Amino acid sequence: MKTKTSGIIIIGDEILSGMVKDTNSAFIIENLRDTGVEIKRILTIGDDIDEIAHEIRVFADRYDLVFTSGGIGPTHDDVTIEAISKGFGVETVKHNTLIEHLRKIIGKEPSEIQQRMSLIPKGAEVIADKDIALPLIIFRNIYILPGIPKCLQRKILIIKKILGQGLSATVKRVYVNDFESVIAPILNNLVSNNKHIKIGSYPTMDKSDYKVMVSFTGYDKDELDRLVQHFVSMIPNDKIVKIEI
Structure with a gap:
């Protein structure tokens, strides 16, 4: 069973200006992890048709799946559909079911x-689904999602059913009460000798019981366990605060 590579494109001038905070990318990552989706890149981009068209095509060629968020409403700055059509050289057309639903809503x-x-x-x-006015649109390997968080979250639940269970990553965290500069040589050695496991080091200055959280992420649980145990064995016992699965 293989993982599926993916990229997320967050679309909207309001994100780039800081007027609206992006929470959608984190929700997508957290909720699609157990489907075997591995996010490789997140891009935030403005409401520019040519730029969106270019980046969508790049992502679609590079990754197994692409998720876009935003730009599918009725206003002048909702240009995602037009941009995707332009990027792939296809027409933008009206969907009869959506028009009929609009008639019912508007009267x-x-x-x-x-x-x-x-x-x-x-x-x-x-x-x-019940948000048919903001539907889930799938074009080739691109999942076109609304930018409104509550609507996007409902669509992600639908996508989870479509994708099904996949090869999901296991994450283990080790909390160390020592400076990152002290454990850096150990981490550098582990990274150079373990290409299949991602190792992250996250120092903090506002915790009283630990100074660094080290994360280990991998798809082979046995290999992951061995690496974590090896790391822990190289750190003095009194410096290990806890190991979290």
């Missing part, structure tokens, strides 16, 4: 501006 024929909510790249699949 009359939707205006041209409102009909922007029905646009999809030609050939895309629409998966609707």
Whole structure:
């Protein structure tokens, strides 16, 4: 069983300006971990059609899966659908089911501006739930998600069902009450000799019981356990605060 590489593109001038904080990328990572999705890159980008079109194509060619967030509403700065269509050289078309749903919501024929909510790249699949006005759109290997966190979170639950159970990573954390500079030579040696396990070192200045949290992330649990035990054996016992699984 293999992991699936993935990239996340967060779209919106409001993110780059600091007006809105991105919480969607963290939610995607945390909730798709057990499906075997391994996030390789997160990009935040503004509402620029040409730039989005270019980056979407790069991500789609590079990774197994791509998740975009934002830019699928009815306003002038909602350009994600148009950008994806441009990036792949396909038409942007209206989806009949979405138009019909808009009619029911509005109670009359939707205006041209409102009909922007029905646009999809030609050939895309629409998966609707109770938020059909903001559907999950899948185009090739790209999952096009709304930027509104509550709506995105519902779509991620749908995606989890689509992707199913995958090879998920195991994470272990070791809390060390010593300076990072002291344990750095040990970590550098472990990293150079263990290419399949990711090792992270995170110093802190506001904890009274430890100074560094070291994380070990891997897909082979036995190999991970051996490496953690080896690391712990190289640290004085009185410096190990706890080991967390």
